[in-house]
Amino acid sequence: MSLPGSLPKMAERQQNGEERDEGFEILDLAEARRRGWLKDMFPKDLSAKSVGTQIAVGGVSGWCAGYLFSKVGKLAATAVGGGFLLLQIANHAGYVKINWKRVEKDMEKYKKEIGKQAEKAYPDVAQILQQAKTFMQENMVVAGGFAGGFLIGLAS
Secondary structure, three states, X not given: OOOOOHHHXXXXXXXXXXXXXXXXXXXXXXXXXXXXXHHHHOOOOHHHOOHHHHHHHHHHHHHHHHHHHHHHHHHHHHHHHHHHHHHHHHHHHOOOOOOHHHHHHHHHHHHHHHHHHHHHHXXXXXXXXXXXXXXXXXXXXXXXXXXXXXXXXXHO
């Protein structure tokens, strides 16, 4: 609890350099971006850890990713499949007439357009994929544990 006259005194001490709060850490985001997100996610030198630790880290992270992928994948597949099923039922009942050749032509056009926009909007994707490839090459045991954990996560 501060006293009534303490705020002006604190401001005056800070201006004079008498009191500084060292509890804050200054982050250089440009440096963090250059380091890469994979290196920040795992311990400094994971390859120096024991094989068991590497497999455990890879397995647990792989299981989490696989589990989430299976749940989200099931939800997406249900939504897309259900929509397609309803569209087919409506087509069969005569409610709608679908020109499948036009749909295919439009899909190809939009696929190319989305690809171009994605390259413009997310230029860092190639860099992230390269970082992931380098990480996997340097930490083959972790990558193997991740692959196994991912498959187990998909199955659960």
